[in-house]
Amino acid sequence: MTMKHSDFLVVGAGLIGSAVACGLLRRNHSVTLLDEGGEALRASLGNFGLVWVQGKGQGARHYAEWCHEASEVFPEYARQLQDETGVELAYRKPGGLTLCHGEAEYQKRTQVLERLKNESRHGAYDCSMLSRQEVQKMLPTLTLGPGVTGGSYSPHDGYLNPLALLKALHTSITLGGGAFCSGTAAINIRYENGRFLISTQKGEFSAEKIVLAAGHGITRLAAMVGMQVEVHPQQGQLMVTERTRPVLSMPISGIQQTAEGSFIVGLSNREVGFNTDTDTRLLKQMAQRVVNAFPALASLRIVRSWSSLRVLSADGLPIYQQSEICPGAYAITSHSGVTLAPLHQTHIADWIVDGVQPDEFENFSTRRFDVEKIA
Template sequence: MSTHFDFVVIGGGLVGAALARGIARENLRVCVLDEGDVAYRASRGNFALVWQQSKGINMPAYANWTRRSVELWPAYAEQLQNETNIDVALQQDGGFHLALSDAELERLVSIAERVNGQTGVNPYPYSVLNGDEIRRRLPGAGPDVVGGTYSPLDGHLNCLRLYRAMHRALIAAGVDYRPGNRVVRIDYTDSFSLSIEGGGQIKARHIALAAGLDNARLAPMVGLSAPVRPQRGNIIVTEKVAPFLKIPVQTVRQTDEGSVMIGDSQEESGLSEDINNGIMGVMARRAVRMFPAIADLNIVRMWACLRVLSPDGFPIYDHSVTHPGAFVATCHSGVTLAAVHAAVLAPHMAHGRLPPEAKSFSARRLHVSKTD
């Protein structure tokens, strides 16, 4: 097997797969070194939303970056299908945030107003609806729903098909995908030498760290910073039933195959992926209040997963000054941002730079001293 590449992407999750495919399309020889399913892979816990609403409070650049990706998604889904013959079932007919109290509704409206009211933001369209309006648009919604917000930009897809399509697209683009290859050391002279756990070395002119939580360990090896932490989320999946929820809610969605997914939790639990039954119960009760018919469904799967979060919750994209050719990319919205990663971020990395929009996401923002 070859040991020399133009570009090595470390990490084969949603971020790494999107970047590798996009870089390879620039006629570079690309290798993906992936720790494999033993890793704390956030990709296996995604809720499969393509989502604009509420993104970007206190960072207008993130609202705009998300907006760009949401608008790129139809073309990205079409490209994946053309390259892999896999339909990721993208539906962008809008999405809802639902409120079960007046206080919750006020908070939802406040978030939308704060995001769109920021200087430099490209405002996203949204509507504020009362409970009766919600029930007219979502006939299965229960009487406890007092209202909500709706944006026509939002949507969802089939998360299992997406991950399969992204990896099949790697092969179609000529990427050398190597699972079970954990990088333990990165050395640099005029190029990069990556030492693999258990033996072996890979050399590359450029590298991209897209290893999720492991970026915190790898980034300092190339003069970068990625102070990410795990945040646990829980997911419930029910049996398959006849379609009743064609437009997703942020915390409840029905897949194209008929199962219902429920996900609405955030826990600071370290690296534990244990299921929290108490939180699962709260999630289930809220989902039943929103859609009473869910109460009759059998649960077929429950699991917990670890999100990848920076200190302020926003992505980190950086290019090393001390190790030219080394990049880092990390975020917690790997599905929503996959389109912009593949179509915008990756081609720029392939040419040795970051796009202008990415400058706001440097980790240097996290180290600026605050003064009164």
Template structure:
């Protein structure tokens, strides 16, 4: 065996798991794909978001809150081990409402989440309250209020990914870049993974390769029902600090740029379009008209990794013990939980019963129903 665990996927999800495994003293090799592979981790908006997550899935809502609370300690240790700067803040977050209907719908989402037993950490704020929270801007006339969650925050996702990679190396792990996976083969005592540079063997394999995950696990009988969704984002030039709170679709980074997003398109490529840029810019300027004078400097698109019910999948193979798979579209929000909760469970060789709601077996139940 070449190591204790092979992690397939060097994005935020795979890297957080590998970092957590290395912290538990496991020897880890992380395998990255080809340069042109789809990479959700590098197209991320950077929100660490609680409100609205799992409004119809109580276990997901609880895990999201747990991860949000773990984030400060997780980042402090990660920064020390990696000796890296990672811009992070947790001032709470907003969802702007541009009509009475949007306001009522958002209130209903909050009520539904609270009725499932979640903490009352999200509240609706009026336009007057919102104006007090945002003294540096003048809101557009369509803004009627917002939803505010005190647990929400944001981070620079590229800094986060770089810090995870550095921390893995600092703890003795290896990341092999440009090593696309051919297949995973069960062997005596574990698995052999065929890559472009040869083969590696380990008693445990974790597949966290985003949209490529099903192609690697399903030949071994481990189903991972995923779909993709394109999201486009705009970024402005640096401007003076005006947005003290991140918002769904609108946040100001630590270096002053304003990120505007994101679309939800049932399209499986990463091209950008003028139509989407127009749509995003129009909504942003309805919220804060002054953004109309800021120059756009970048536009990009990425593909979300979405389980069919949008709830994370944490799966282990019953046919091939030691084979695990992880997929979600909240890799940044759940990074702390992946490091502190999921990785230790994998290190021990079994996912605990309280993660059963995230099993891939739930899709078979839904299909039968």
């Protein structure tokens, strides 16, 4: 079997790997994208589709700014990707809300925003706490439940169809001349004579550089090229209702209405290893919180529920790491695959190709964990 060679091999065709592959192709490099296929534990299956800024980056100003930059360029990014591929992303940016149930939640949310304001470069954070009455004015077609005390609003938040985004990225890769190899899991990586050789069940692939964006498989693969990239799974459960008339005009953290009219609910975080079983008790709690927020939705039938596994680093922030032992090997992982897609396609591709690093980029490397261990 002939070995296929390209300038870049990207391992993992989820939102992160696909966005990076698109960026490399636009710089006129040959790219082969390897994907495990149906057996992969895809974080994309549980992605809520939020392009979200508010609340992110406590104690990590660089991450807060990274998300804000992505949100600012997302409208043009989505428009260009739609025009190129013909895939409708259903992207909207009406701003987003986080609801508070009870006074304790309201005070806690206020403290989060105050901390983000104090940590910012300019002592400002564009997210406002709203009273119950102010939230109700923003949602005129849904009456709030009596326990909702208010919430926070950011004009920078939006949402889209995450599966449409993934389809658009794959389409862009094909249109750009990239090689997309599905059902091709990376088994072993070798670094020989300045090149990377990846063994798969479909043969060997070689490249000058490799990008590892393999989700839960990144720890094993990164170790083969001298990088310690530790991630762990966090289970999130989701449910979807039957379709109804449009009544929710903006995304709410954990609750949104799709363009087709269904409500998607995702309000859980569980540390259960690689278990993807749903928990009926937890699903009932999620449904009850939605009804507490919007009693009018109590009559909607739940038509499907499932769980997925988020890929998280120890501190929940992205990791962007280059191997010191095997130059040309990169590892990328993040829980914000949708929000950060435009930056993965631009800034991360620039870093991989030319070594250009954005401001405070070093804070995303795995060396931050070494500092924590010493401390």
